[in-house]
Amino acid sequence: xxxxxxxxxxxxxxxxxxxxxxxxxxxxxxxxxxxxxxxxxxxxxxxxxxxxxxxxxxxxxxxxxxxxxxxxxxxxxxxxxxxxxxxxxxxxxxxxxxxxxxxxxxxxxxxxxxxxxxxxxxxxxxxxxxxxxxxxxxxxxxxxxxxxxxxxxxxxxxxxxxxxxxxxxxxxxxxxxxxxxxxxxxxxxxxxxxxxxxxxxxxxxxxxxxxxxxxxxxxxxxxxxxxxxxxxxxxxxxxxxxxxxxxxxxxxxxxxxxxxxxxxxxxxxxxxxxxxxxxxxxxxxxxxxxxxxxxxxxxxxxxxxxxxxxxxxxxxxxxxxxxxxxxxxxxx
DNA sequence: CATCAGGGCCCTG
DNA sequence: CAGGGCCCTGAT
Numbered sequence: 001x002x003x004x005x006x007x008x009x010x011x012x013x014x015x016x017x018x019x020x021x022x023x024x025x026x027x028x029x030x031x032x033x034x035x036x037x038x039x040x041x042x043x044x045x046x047x048x049x050x051x052x053x054x055x056x057x058x059x060x061x062x063x064x065x066x067x068x069x070x071x072x073x074x075x076x077x078x079x080x081x082x083x084x085x086x087x088x089x090x091x092x093x094x095x096x097x098x099x100x101x102x103x104x105x106x107x108x109x110x111x112x113x114x115x116x117x118x119x120x121x122x123x124x125x126x127x128x129x130x131x132x133x134x135x136x137x138x139x140x141x142x143x144x145x146x147x148x149x150x151x152x153x154x155x156x157x158x159x160x161x162x163x164x165x166x167x168x169x170x171x172x173x174x175x176x177x178x179x180x181x182x183x184x185x186x187x188x189x190x191x192x193x194x195x196x197x198x199x200x201x202x203x204x205x206x207x208x209x210x211x212x213x214x215x216x217x218x219x220x221x222x223x224x225x226x227x228x229x230x231x232x233x234x235x236x237x238x239x240x241x242x243x244x245x246x247x248x249x250x251x252x253x254x255x256x257x258x259x260x261x262x263x264x265x266x267x268x269x270x271x272x273x274x275x276x277x278x279x280x281x282x283x284x285x286x287x288x289x290x291x292x293x294x295x296x297x298x299x300x301x302x303x304x305x306x307x308x309x310x311x312x313x314x315x316x317x318x319x320x321x322x323x324x325x326x327x328x329x330x331x332x
Numbered sequence: 333c334a335t336c337a338g339g340g341c342c343c344t345g
Numbered sequence: 346c347a348g349g350g351c352c353c354t355g356a357t
Binding site for chain 2: 026149150152153154155156157159160206210244245246247248249250269270271272330331
């Protein structure tokens, strides 16, 4: 294994912990990443290779600076193609990794318009101030996030965790760096010859068919993450909705998290509606249309981003404090 | 023991 | 456009 480190300088302001840890995401047993204040670890796929990343906070909100340590050439990977035997990482690959980190964690995003907007509506100003500089980041590539979205469909959190873990044990890449063990979601190619029945054996139910067909679409380049990244929200949504097993909620997740469209607020799932109703109205249930109208009125093209701040804020609070109405709606 | 809904989506009529 | 069915699981 070899190691390479470098620095990255996010656009100011930047909130390290808010960006690298999202407490609303479900914690699976087989870790895809790890976080402690000021430090973050994950396995990241760039091209066909897998890298271990340790990202450390070496600055502050107004002078952000990240130290990135990249580990590669693991000895213990199942797939030999993922290591190339070279000990030094070529400059071109290093640039690719940097670009990918910058994209997934939105390090270059200019949030000044959004920040101005959040000052207009006083009600949530404390929340926006608390997380000033937080990004809508996504540790995963599009395929990986799609897999996670599929196991989330029509299941309780507990079962989603079980489904993902079953899949990871069988098909994920497992490796260790910086004295920590991590899993990474497989490349589509690694699932190519796995039958639907084999997948069903992992208790993922009818989702097996979705994963099978979606994986084929990625292998056949019917979906290309990099061209989707360049599209408008509407065209990207159209493309995603064509995929078998991708509906309004899954495409919203992908548009917002993986493709970073801040206005991807077209769809509100019933369980989210209940949480939004409490957060925004202190009421058990407000109509989804009203919620949508009100949020868009206040936050316009930043509607989903604004909701993300308020959403994550309550889940941060939940770490130290019991919030009864929230516990009820999360349904582990 | 049976029944049911769940952090959606597909398919049919 | 509405509504039934889908895999499986834990709750009732």
